[in-house]
Amino acid sequence: MIPLLRQFAFARYHRFASREQLLSWQNRQLERHLKWVCEHSPFYQSLRNQPLAAFPVMNKALMMAHLDAINTRGLKTEQLMSVALNAEQSRRFEQSVVNGVTVGLSSGTSGQRGLFLADPYEKQLWAGNILGKLLPGLWQKHRIALALRANSPLYKSVAKGPIQFFYADLNQPHDVWIRALDRFQPTLLIGSAQALQFCAMYSGTFGEPKMSPARIISGAEVLTPVDRALIEQAFSGELHEVYQCTEGFLACTDAQKQMRWNQDIVHIEKHWLNPEKTHYSPIITDFRRRTQPIIRYQLDDVIAAQHDDAPFEPLGAIAGRCGDCLRIGEERAQTVILPDLIYRAVTLAIAERVDYRITQTSSQCLTIEALPSFHDRIRDALSGLLQNLGAGAVRFEYAPPPDWNPMNKQRRVVNLCEF
Structure with a gap:
């Protein structure tokens, strides 16, 4: 079975009986992953046979400073950044590839732009997870639209079989990309909270029928109650959220619209931000990514804590950036x-x-x-x-x-x- 289909089936149908079973399974994945990384990443070679807690906590500045040694393909940061910037400036994102590795660029909200790397195998794993967790139904054709700042060959890896894919370039005037979305009539609309607000306000006003997606997914920005209300009032489709960033596909809402960590992909540690332990910044370890290992990477995001007994742990909310x-x-x-x-x-x-x-x-x-x-x-x-x-x-x-x-x-x- 090809990786995409195998990961799709696992993400959509595998069930863990309890959180204890999930964590036990996750620990085995981590042990295997850390062993592989220490054998192939020069940066981590000295940590062979060490537990996860012995690995340094990483952030964007450290990742960019040491990316030459961290990545397992011998790629050079200077070349990767040049290719990513050229693709973004030309808007020809299909050219954002170095030695078969897709190169992406973060938005730089925290003051520094970061790179993310994914080889063809990792792209299939990513696509399988996205489709398995987010696709509304299996027995129909889907038109997936992305309203995001940058396209990537990574995103196009979800365009398989009965799935059509469309990228709305937000660098164009909003009447151009919204008219194009209206013409495409997506069944699944994925975008930043801000792009979805533009869709809610202007879809159907530029000469094409208004969009009517079966499911809308907000990601890449904080979705405040104000923003949610506007989008839900404009569209009758379900509104879900994803926590997707340079560092990975971290969380998404379940069938009950509760946001939960994707703990079948990532391990989560909590850096508590207050004595009451109501909010934390997550420290993530992705045990699927090998080209660019993401190990104990501390995000600048503020997460509101929430607790229940389900296997996958819930998030109360993505509450903004620590720096804000x-x-x-x-x-x-x-x-x-x-x-x-x-x-x-x-x-x-x-x-x-x-x-x-x-x-x-x-x-x-x-x-x-x-x-x-x-x-x-x-x-x-x-x-x-x-x-x-x-x-x-x-x-x-x-x-x-x-x-x-x-x-x-x-x-x-x-x-x-x-x-």
């Missing part, structure tokens, strides 16, 4: 405010949809970007939140609503301070 937590007050007496608390406060205070962004520009100054009619209500919501958290007083400044561009990530809470 607000930090009110001077360094010795700062109150840290997680982004999802901001989303919740604004949602509870304002029933109708409001487009906004909250930006911290100094230790005691917040800028509210929104229509003037919402300024006071957002200020009052934030003031109440700060008071409840025991934060010091802040000064508010005001600006018009943010001018979103689908080619850049939508961040509703932004911290521009360097503490």
Whole structure:
């Protein structure tokens, strides 16, 4: 059986009886994977026969600094970056391949652009997982549309048999790519939260019939309650979420729309962000990826903790970036405010949809970007939140609503301070 079909069947039909069984199976995968990586990656050779806890915690800066030694194909970062940048600038993503390895480029939201590598076998595993977990039904033809910042040969690996594939280039004017999506009439629409909002607002307004996808999947950005409401009201299809980034296909919603870690692909460790252990940043180990090993890679994302007894562990929410937590007050007496608390406060205070962004520009100054009619209500919501958290007083400044561009990530809470 080819890897795609085998992985599709496993992702869609394999069931673990309990979390204990899953973790036992996962530990065997990890042991086998770490042994292979230490034999083939110069960076990890000295850690042969060591447990996972002995491996260094990785991040984007370290990955990029040591990618020549980390990757198992002898590829050079300088060449990989040149090929990826040329493909992105020319929008000819089929050229983003080096020695048979697909090269992708992250959006650089955290301040540094990262590379991801996948060989043909890993591309098939990725496609099998995506189709197994996300495809609405098997006995019908599917038209899958991606509304993302960059295309990749990786994405086209899902176009098999009765599956048609379409990439909407967000670098074009929105009337062009939305009209193209309307013409394609996807059954499965996958996009960033921001691109899906554009679809919700403008589909059907450029001379083509409005889209009516059976399933809509949001990924690559935080999906706030405000954004979810707009998309759900515009389309009658199911709205699901995926946690897909440069580092892998990490999580997705199940049939009950509960987001769960893909623990048949990745191992998760938690770096707790507060004493109450309500939020953490994930440290991931992907035991399927060999070309570019992802071992103990700490993401900059804030995850709201949630608990139940199902085999795959749930996520409460993807609550934003660690770097965009607000930090009110001077360094010795700062109150840290997680982004999802901001989303919740604004949602509870304002029933109708409001487009906004909250930006911290100094230790005691917040800028509210929104229509003037919402300024006071957002200020009052934030003031109440700060008071409840025991934060010091802040000064508010005001600006018009943010001018979103689908080619850049939508961040509703932004911290521009360097503490």
